[in-house]
Amino acid sequence: NAGVTQTPKFQVLKTGQSMTLQCAQDMNHNSMYWYRQDPGMGLRLIYYSASEGTTDKGEVPNGYNVSRLNKREFSLRLESAAPSQTSVYFCASMRGLNEQYFGPGTRLTVT
Amino acid sequence: QKEVEQNSGPLSVPEGAIASLNCTYSDRGSQSFFWYRQYSGKSPELIMSIYSNGDKEDGRFTAQLNKASQYVSLLIRDSQPSDSATYLCAVNIRYGQNFVFGPGTRLSVLP
Numbered sequence: 001n002a003g004v005t006q007t008p009k010f011q012v013l014k015t016g017q018s019m020t021l022q023c024a025q026d027m028n029h030n031s032m033y034w035y036r037q038d039p040g041m042g043l044r045l046i047y048y049s050a051s052e053g054t055t056d057k058g059e060v061p062n063g064y065n066v067s068r069l070n071k072r073e074f075s076l077r078l079e080s081a082a083p084s085q086t087s088v089y090f091c092a093s094m095r096g097l098n099e100q101y102f103g104p105g106t107r108l109t110v111t
Numbered sequence: 112q113k114e115v116e117q118n119s120g121p122l123s124v125p126e127g128a129i130a131s132l133n134c135t136y137s138d139r140g141s142q143s144f145f146w147y148r149q150y151s152g153k154s155p156e157l158i159m160s161i162y163s164n165g166d167k168e169d170g171r172f173t174a175q176l177n178k179a180s181q182y183v184s185l186l187i188r189d190s191q192p193s194d195s196a197t198y199l200c201a202v203n204i205r206y207g208q209n210f211v212f213g214p215g216t217r218l219s220v221l222p
Contacts, residue, residue, distance in 0.1 A: 031208055033210070035212075040119065040214055041214060042115075042117075042199060042212040042213055042214040042215050043155070043199065043201075043212040044212070045209060045210060045211070045212075048208060048209065050208050056209075058209060059211070090154055090155070094208070098143075098160065099145075099157045099160065100145075100155075100157065100201075100210070102154035102155050102156070103154060104153075104154055105154050
């Protein structure tokens, strides 16, 4: 039981490049989330998916797209990376309206 | 006005003392409240959840909720150096499964 896994752990991009962050959970949770964390800002919600086939915008969705591929997987795509997207990205999953379980994070630097 | 506010700290307490962490929120319709602990370079982990007014105790941790004052707190008794971390307050706001996190309070427990 791996919980929530994220790939890659680290990534460096040049401005304008694209990439997809992958997230998978093996806890059969319905809800999944993508957050970014910047120093002094706490966690900010980018997108979430309450169930397979649905996605909703969070606080900071601009510049990102998501795909809920199936119940296990929820990916985050940066189409044209910008330095302002340098951050640590966390994926989380949740059963019901209770505890969120977080993945280990992806540290992204955009130069 | 930020939706969830916390003192950024650092809050320094001596080993064995009580650490008191505070959080205020702006949405009166918020229903569920969480405290997460995050060690440097790691992902957040849930330590307490609280849903109704009053106190909830779990080991050395006590969460307190006052919905009328829109205030939630976390007390850590007999603080240990291993409690040194950033503590994030999270609120499940009314319109769905959207969670809002505060910026976090950095706690330092001095031996």
